[in-house]
Amino acid sequence: MINKAHMLTALHSNGIELSTTELLRYRQLTHLINLKPGKAHCAALSGGYLSKHKGRGMEFDEARHYQAGDDIRAIDWRVTARTGKTHTKIYREERERPVFILCDLSASMQFGTQLLLKSIQAAHLSALIAWSAVQRGDKLGALLFTANQHRECKPMSRKRAVLALCHELMQLQNDQHDTEQLSAIAFSDACARARRLVRPGSLVYVISDFATLDAATAQHLAHLGRHSEVKSLMITDPFEHALPQVAGQRQVSVTDGQQRQTWLLGDSHQQQRYRESREQHLVQTTQLLRDAGIFCQQISAATPLEHQLNVQAGSKQ
Incomplete structure (x- = not known):
């Protein structure tokens, strides 16, 4: 079994900060993702006709x-x-179809217990999508955000579009401040900004853990979906599904940056309550996205991206 150190070496990553090398690596892995239109989609485009090559129509x-x-x-x-x-x-x-990435690097994404922070996995996924888009000849745009910052990448084509995105990802991730808090307003505001930036007929990827998804944010995503194809990629960590198994019982202190609690690991009742709470949250989140007409796919921060996408591709065959 490959250990975590070997995985991080293969990824050219330390799991908590971003480097140019680890993002450029995905240029060779574009076969892992398919950016072809998933459905016939009508948009308010010139002429009112539908193109099988989603784009300006x-x-x-x-x-x-x-x-x-x-x-x-x-x-x-x-x-x-x-x-x-x-x-x-x-x-x-017209074969060109704009691809737009909305990537969450906020406080809840700065979490990871096994391999990568969720924000690092989100950046890897953004890089993979970006390289795939420019390889197809599509223009690439992006909006990256935290609780108090956002970075816009204007739609561009070719290699410079990906390099601009990678630069902004590294700056925003590596300059994180401890003062940032969870903010539903930040996510909602980012989605509202995306509504103004995304061109009709685009393919939009929303990459987040959706920790602060609410009805207002889902409404913005639903509006995006009326004129574009929107896919949500939910980044998760194993700790968010179940408490770790330990020998005996052990008290630990945990915090979300605002509140602190004491949990008893190894207690079956505590584990059951936690698992049920997390399952309920997941159901509510996916239901909000489903009601908005948004496809949702889960990606774990505990496993290299290519391992997961290869398994998912194999299960569809």
Whole structure:
């Protein structure tokens, strides 16, 4: 069995801070994720036609004489009136589809018990999506946020888009302050900002632990989903599902940065209550996302990203 030190070495990571090397590593792993459109999706795009290559949709190319079998909805009435002969609009499909990453690096994400902080895994996932997007020729934009900071990456293409994202990820993660607190307002505000930044027809990845997801935030995500394809990636840690197993009983002091409690590890009743509480929270969170029409996928911070994505890909075959 590969131990944690070997895993961190392979990831070029120390688990708590970000480096250029560990984010550039995902340039070679773009096969792990599929950015193809998951569903036919209508957006308020020019011409009102649907492109199978989600992006700006169908761009006007030329007008020509109407032929039998042409869609009557594509008739160019202005040219028809001017020439006296029926003309139809010809559109060409644009393959570019903007990809937008909304990444949470706030206080609750600065937590990890086995391999990586959740924020580090979120950064790895962001880098993988980014490299995959530019490899496909898509433009890449992002909004990264903590409780009191946000960084916007304007949509760009090619390698410079990923490098700009990696730079902002490293700065925001490595400059974390202990004074930051959990804030539902920060998450809601970030989603509201994303509504203004995301272009219709985009593929949007929301990467967070959703610890502060509430109805207002879910409403913003639902609004995004009306004109774009939105996927949520929930970063979790094993400790958030169940208390660790220990020999005998042991009292430990825990805090979320605001409140401090004493837990009794090794007590079956305490473990059961904790497990039920966490399951209830997960159900409520996924239900909010489901009601908003948002697909949710869980990613653990305790295992290298490629291991999880390979297993998930294998289970779908």
